[in-house]
Amino acid sequence: MSLEAAGIPIEGVSIAGHESFFKLPGFRTLLDFGRAPEDTLGYGTICLTHGHLDHAAGLAHHASRRRLERLPAARVFATEEAVPDLEAWLAFSQRLENVDYGIHVTPARPGSTVALRNDLELKVLPGRHRVPTVGYLFSEVRRKLKDEYLGLPGEEIAALRSKGIEVTRREETPLLAYPGDCGPAIFEAAPELFRARVLLIECSFVTPEDRDRAREYEHLHLEDFVERAGLFENEVIVLTHFSQRYRVEEIREALRALPATLARRVLPFLPD
Numbered sequence: 001m002s003l004e005a006a007g008i009p010i011e012g013v014s015i016a017g018h019e020s021f022f023k024l025p026g027f028r029t030l031l032d033f034g035r036a037p038e039d040t041l042g043y044g045t046i047c048l049t050h051g052h053l054d055h056a057a058g059l060a061h062h063a064s065r066r067r068l069e070r071l072p073a074a075r076v077f078a079t080e081e082a083v084p085d086l087e088a089w090l091a092f093s094q095r096l097e098n099v100d101y102g103i104h105v106t107p108a109r110p111g112s113t114v115a116l117r118n119d120l121e122l123k124v125l126p127g128r129h130r131v132p133t134v135g136y137l138f139s140e141v142r143r144k145l146k147d148e149y150l151g152l153p154g155e156e157i158a159a160l161r162s163k164g165i166e167v168t169r170r171e172e173t174p175l176l177a178y179p180g181d182c183g184p185a186i187f188e189a190a191p192e193l194f195r196a197r198v199l200l201i202e203c204s205f206v207t208p209e210d211r212d213r214a215r216e217y218e219h220l221h222l223e224d225f226v227e228r229a230g231l232f233e234n235e236v237i238v239l240t241h242f243s244q245r246y247r248v249e250e251i252r253e254a255l256r257a258l259p260a261t262l263a264r265r266v267l268p269f270l271p272d
Helices: 061-067 081-098 154-162 192-195 208-216 222-227 248-257
Strands: 001-006 008-015 018-022 029-032 045-047 075-079 105-108 113-117 120-126 136-145 168-178 198-202 236-240 266-268
Touching: 001 236, 008 198, 029 222, 075 081, 105 198, 105 236, 120 168, 120 192, 154 198, 192 198, 208 222, 222 248
Parallel strands: 029 045, 045 075, 075 105, 168 198, 198 236, 236 266
Antiparallel strands: 001 008, 008 018, 018 029, 113 120, 120 136, 136 168
């Protein structure tokens, strides 16, 4: 599956209970592992949201294949609670293969940030699911000249800098938010989701009869979006992780229930 949302290409697979991963070529980052298909091996930064195997099963396979291809060990972020078990899983796999992957898992603590590039920052968001979960927010970071110095000649600005005066301000533009699997409590826990240019978010259930199922398993239902339609400031909302219970035609039909102001910004992540 692949699409482009507000200029950001997104590729991958997202089927509830089966497999979920997203490649973000523009950020050179993989969101979740899925089962680590061949075309994810070039991604050296992986943001794992939680330990459910439809999202995390590819951990050891990805590490093993990267070593086989003589690629550097990937940088993997995961919830603090999951790190010990993930490290143990990697240790068992390395013993089975009699090889050292050279990989370590970095705890992803909500509120922490990581510079992926000079102009791209990753922030960890809190999650809300049946197991410990985190989300991720990618933001463009720029340094802009402060208003009071606009129009000054370059030599004057250089002189101010030489005196240790800060002449620029930091400006962040939230590009893409991904909360992983989540229930509706995520909207209060991580209000940043509403403001990202692209919101990549699950919508596991879409029919009225599955509302209770969504609550039981702490997943989102289409009605959760309808109820909050006026809060979404996003340019594009990519709905993912639909249950295998539905046919593509059923999903598209259910999306007709969205208010027009929201519907025109929604893209379902469905098979090409």
